[in-house]
Amino acid sequence: MAALLTFDFYNKRIIVPIADTTLDMQYLVNQTRDADDELDTAMSQPNILSATGKDALGGGVFTGITVTLLDNWQVKFADRPGPTEVQCFISGGNLVGGIAGNPIALSTYVRVVQISSSAATIAKSETDQNLFYAIETLRKGHRGVGKFIYWEPVAGVNTASGLSDKSPVKDFAVAQSLAVSGANDTIICLSNSTSGITTVDQTLPITKHNLRVRGPGYSFQIKTTNTTSDTVNINASGVEISGLYIETAASGTQNAISVQGDSNLITDCWIGKARGNGISVTNAAFTKIEGCAIEHCGGSGTGNGVNLGNTATQTVLSRNIVFDAVNGVLLSGTGLADNVIENNLIYLNTGYGIDIGSGVLRTHGRAGNTLSKNTLGNTTNLGTDTLLESKGGETAAAIAGQVWDELISGHAIAGSTGKTLKDTKTKATLASLK
Numbered sequence: 001m002a003a004l005l006t007f008d009f010y011n012k013r014i015i016v017p018i019a020d021t022t023l024d025m026q027y028l029v030n031q032t033r034d035a036d037d038e039l040d041t042a043m044s045q046p047n048i049l050s051a052t053g054k055d056a057l058g059g060g061v062f063t064g065i066t067v068t069l070l071d072n073w074q075v076k077f078a079d080r081p082g083p084t085e086v087q088c089f090i091s092g093g094n095l096v097g098g099i100a101g102n103p104i105a106l107s108t109y110v111r112v113v114q115i116s117s118s119a120a121t122i123a124k125s126e127t128d129q130n131l132f133y134a135i136e137t138l139r140k141g142h143r144g145v146g147k148f149i150y151w152e153p154v155a156g157v158n159t160a161s162g163l164s165d166k167s168p169v170k171d172f173a174v175a176q177s178l179a180v181s182g183a184n185d186t187i188i189c190l191s192n193s194t195s196g197i198t199t200v201d202q203t204l205p206i207t208k209h210n211l212r213v214r215g216p217g218y219s220f221q222i223k224t225t226n227t228t229s230d231t232v233n234i235n236a237s238g239v240e241i242s243g244l245y246i247e248t249a250a251s252g253t254q255n256a257i258s259v260q261g262d263s264n265l266i267t268d269c270w271i272g273k274a275r276g277n278g279i280s281v282t283n284a285a286f287t288k289i290e291g292c293a294i295e296h297c298g299g300s301g302t303g304n305g306v307n308l309g310n311t312a313t314q315t316v317l318s319r320n321i322v323f324d325a326v327n328g329v330l331l332s333g334t335g336l337a338d339n340v341i342e343n344n345l346i347y348l349n350t351g352y353g354i355d356i357g358s359g360v361l362r363t364h365g366r367a368g369n370t371l372s373k374n375t376l377g378n379t380t381n382l383g384t385d386t387l388l389e390s391k392g393g394e395t396a397a398a399i400a401g402q403v404w405d406e407l408i409s410g411h412a413i414a415g416s417t418g419k420t421l422k423d424t425k426t427k428a429t430l431a432s433l434k
Contacts, residue, residue, distance in 0.1 A: 002020055002022075002023075002024070002027055003016075003017040003019045003020050004017070004031065005017070005027075005028070005031040005032075005035075007032075007035045007048070009045060012071065012072055012073045012074065013073070013074055013075075013076045013105055014028070014031075014032070014048070014073065014074070014075045014076065015076050015077075015078055016075065016076070016077045016078060016088070017078055018078040018079075018080065020077075020088075021077075021086060021087070021088045021089065022088065022089045022090075022091065023075065023077075023088075023089070023090045023091075024091060024092040025051075025065045025067050025090075025091070025092040025093035025094070025095065026065065026092055026093070027092075028049075028067060028075070028095075029049070029051045029065070029067060032048050032049050035048070036048065046070065046071050047070050047071070048069070048070060048071070048073050049067055049068060049069050049070055049073065049097070050067075050068045050070060051065060051066070051067045051068070052065070052066050052068075053065040053066055053093065064093055064094070065092065065093030065094070066093060066094040066096065067093060067094065067095050067096070067097075068096050068097040069095070069096070069097035069098045069103045070097060072098065072099045073097070073098065074098045074099060074102070074103055074104060074105040075090065075095065075098075075103060075104055075105065076104070076105035076106075076107055077107045077110045077112060078107065078110075079107050079108035079109065079110065080107070080108060080109035080110055081109070082108065082109040083109070084109070085109050085110065085111055086109060086110055086111070087110075087111050087112075087113060088110055088111070088112050088113070089112070089113050089114075089115060090104070090112060090113070090114045090115065091115040093116075094116045095114060095116070141265065141288075142212060142238070142240040142265050143184065144184055144185070144186035144212045144214075144240075145184045146179075146180065146183040146184040146185035146186065146210075147163065147179075147183075147185050147186075148163070148185075148186050148188055149162050149163065149169075149175050149178045149179055149185060149186065149187045149188065150162055150163070150164060150165050150167070150168035150169070150175075150187075150188050150190055151168055151169055151170075151171075151172055151175040151187050151188065151189050151190065152165075152168035152169070152170065152190040152192060153170055153171070153172075153198065153200045153202065154192060154193055154198055155168075155170075155192060156168040156169045156170035156171075156190075157169065157170060158170050158171055158174045162174065162175060162178050163178075165188070165190060168190055171202065172187075172202050172203075172204050173202075175187045176206065176207070176208055176211070179208045179211055180208070181207075181208040181209045181210070181211075181236070182208075182209045182210050182238075183210065184210045184212070184238075185208070185210075185211060185212070186211075186212040186213075186214060187211065187212065187213045187214070188214055189213065189214065189215035189216065189220045189243070189244065190216075191215070191216050191219040191220045193219075196219060197218075197219055197221060198219060198220050198221065199221050199223055200220070200221065200222045200223065200224075201223065201224055201225055202222065202224060203224050203226050203229045203230070203231055203232070203233070204222070204231065204232045204233070205229070205233045205235070206232070206233065206234045206235065206236055206239055207235055207236050208236055208239075209236045209237050209238050209239070209261075210236075210237070210238035210239070211236065211238075211239050211240075212239070212240040212242075213239075213240065213241050213242070213244070214240070214242050214243055215242065215243035215244040216243055217243050217244075217245075217268070217270075218245050218270055220243070220244055220245065221244075221245040221246075221247070222244060222245065222246045222247065223247045224247070224248065224249055225249050225250075226249055226254075227249045227251050227252035227254065228252065228254070229254060230248070230254050230255040230256070230257065230258040230276075230280075231246050231247065231248050231254065231255075231256050231257065231274075232244075232246060232256065232257040232258070233257075233258050234257070234258065234259045234260065234261060234264055235260050235261060236261045236264075237261040237262040237263055237264065238261075238262075238263050238264065239261065239264045239265070240264070240265045240266075240267070241257065241264075241265070241266050241267075241269060242265070242266075242267045242268045242269065243268050243269070244269050244270075245269070245270040245271075245272075246269060246270070246271050246272075247271075247272055247273045247274065248273065248274045248275045248276065248299075249275065250273075250275075250299075251275065252275050252276075252300070253275050253276045253300045253302065253303070254274070254275050254276050255274060255276040255277045255278070255279070255280045255303070255307075256271045256272075256274040256276075256277070256278050256279065256297070257269075257271065257278070257279045257280070258277075258279075258280045258281075258282075259279065259280065259281045259282070259284050259287055260282055260283045260284055261283075261284055262284060262285045262286050262287075263285070263286045263287075264284065264286075264287050264288070265287075265288045265290075266279060266287075266288070266289045266290075266292060267288070267289075267290050267291050267292065268291045268292065269292045269293075270292070270293045271292060271293065271294045271295070271297070272293075272294075272295045272296045272297075273296045273297075273299060274296070274297040274298070274299065274303060275298075275299045275300040275303065276297070276298070276300060276302065276303040277297060277298070277303045277304050277305070277306070277307040277325075278294040278295075278297040278303070278304070278305045278306060278322070278325065279292075279294065279305070279306045279307070280307045280309065281306070281307070281308050281309065281312045281315055282308075282309040282310050282311065282312060282333070283310060283311045283312075284311070284312055284313075284315070285312075285313045285314050286313075286314050286315075287312070287314075287315045287316070288315075288316045288318070289306065289315070289316070289317050289318070289320060290316070290317075290318040290319050290320065291318075291319050291320065291403055292320045292321075292403070293320070293321045293403055294306065294320060294321065294322045294323075294325070295321070295322075295323050295324050295325075296324045296325075297324070297325035297326075298325045298326040298350075301326075302326065303325060303326055304325050304326050304327040304328070304329065304330040304351075304355075305322035305323070305325040305327070305328045305329060305346070305349065306320075306322060306328070306329045306330070307329075307330050307332075308329070308330065308331045308332075308333075308336060308339060309332065309333040309336075310333035310334050310335055310336070311333075311334070311335035311336070312331075312333070312335075312336050312339065313335070313336065313337045313338055313339065314337075314338045314339065314340075315339040315340070316339075316340045316342070317329065317339075317340070317341045317342070317344055318340075318342050318343055318344070319343050319344065319403060320344045320345070320403065321344070321345045321346075321400060321403045322344060322345070322346045322347075322349070323345075323346070323347050323348045323349060324348050324349065324350075325349050325350075325351075326349065326350055326351045327349055327351040327352050327353075327354075327355045328344075328346035328347075328349045328351075328352070328353045328354060328371070328374060329341060329344075329346065329353070329354045329355070330351075330352075330355045330357070331354075331355070331356045331357055331360045331363060331383070332355070332357035332360070333357070333360075334359065336357075336359075336360040336361065336363075337360070337361035337362055338361070338362050338363075338364075339360075339362075339363050339364070340363075340364045340366065341354060341363070341364070341365045341366065341369060342364075342365075342366035342368050342369065343366070343368035343369065344368075344369050344370070345369075345370045345400055345403070346369065346370070346371045346372075346374065346378075347370070347371065347372040347373050347374065348372075348373050348374070349374045349375065350374075350375045350376075351374070351375065351376050352374055352376050352377050352378065352379060352380045353371035353372075353374040353377070353378040353379060354369075354371065354378070354379045354380075354388075355379075355380050356379070356380065356381045356382060356383040356386055357382055357383065358382040358383070359382075359383070359384065360382075360383035360384070360386075361383065361384050361385060362383075362384070362385045362386070362387075363381075363383050363386045363387070363388075364386075364387045364389075365379070365386075365387065365388040365389060366389050367389035367390055
């Protein structure tokens with residue numbers, strides 16, 4: 001809570017105590033009105049200030065505040081002992097008037113920043129919050145209803161607040177440290193490189209529950225040189241990874257994404273050139289992998305597009321393109337049960353399209369999957385109570401189109417880079433199946 005302002009009637013100064021480094025216009029008006037009403041000295045003085053604004057326009061929107069200091073009054077922040085200069089802020093509206101039009105008095109070892117606004121209106125934060133929640137309810141799941149944290153790996157500064165796209169942090173570890181586990185906070189990945197592609201040499205070890213990491217798509221590429229750690233390692237529950245291009249280092253046996261924990265979502269990602277698995281899921285329930293392109297995995301000689309390992313249960317793989325790995329999808333280990341594979345395009349893998357190992361329970365391969373040109377065969381099944389439906393559902397063209405639609409921004413605009421890239425990738429996908 002802000003400290004009480006001091007009114008120096010002899011020198012005509014409104015003094016902000018040394019404990020405070022900010023002054024809000026509404027607080028200044030409230031304190032001055034109290035001084036006008038209650039102090040004997042003030043009753044014999046002309047008015048200190050006038051204020052206009054805050055007229056209701058409806059819908060929680062008001063006209064802005066302008067405070068005019070009268071009779072040569074000024075605001076003064078308390079002097080500091082030095083030698084370090086302290087930066088103080090005046091915000092929440094416009095402050096004018098004072099001696100020769102200067103409303104701020106000089107202070108020792110103090111630099112004052114006046115954050116004025118030319119905007120005609122101000123909006124209550126409740127209005128913004130209601131709109132924010134309304135937008136998030138449109139999502140099918142993993143709604144981000146906490147705070148937004150901004151990560152910009154090129155021009156970010158780790159000492160910045162990270163709470164605005166104008167003050168992003170540089171390292172993912174710093175961005176994650178600003179999030180609260182379980183609070184549904186969202187890290188926004190900013191791609192501001194003038195080349196059009198932001199390349200990130202960092203790994204993402206995610207340990208905060210219900211954290212969302214959202215990128216812009218292909219233009220934000222995580223290409224680590226770390227040869228010992230998986231590029232994205234989820235060791236939490238309720239996490240979302242979306243809109244990222246992800247690779248591993250060029251040597252080693254790392255996975256592009258590894259998942260441990262329940263109810264995690266990987267969506268609209270482009271995963272390629274993994275030395276190990278594209279996505280590895282172990283000790284996890286209710287994982288959803290949807291709308292992803294997973295290609296060129298197993299560069300070390302061992303690695304699958306999607307690898308479901310020990311105690312992976314109730315995983316859903318839907319609308320993905322998986323090609324050029326050892327196996328497209330491998331289910332192998334103990335405790336695997338009730339996993340669903342539906343509407344995927346799985347082709348050109350050197351092993352099987354779908355490989356279901358011994359002891360794996362109740363795998364459901366639905367009819368919408370398209371499997372083609374997998375070297376050892378499209379499916380092999382050693383599991384128990386497996387259901388592999390016959391071919392049907394969506395065509396390869398429809399699946400390819402849907403996935404590339406999600407992954408490449410701007411694809412709907414004729415002649416755009418996104419549209420051209422999307423069409424080229426879809427044609428190449430279909431041509432390889434013929």
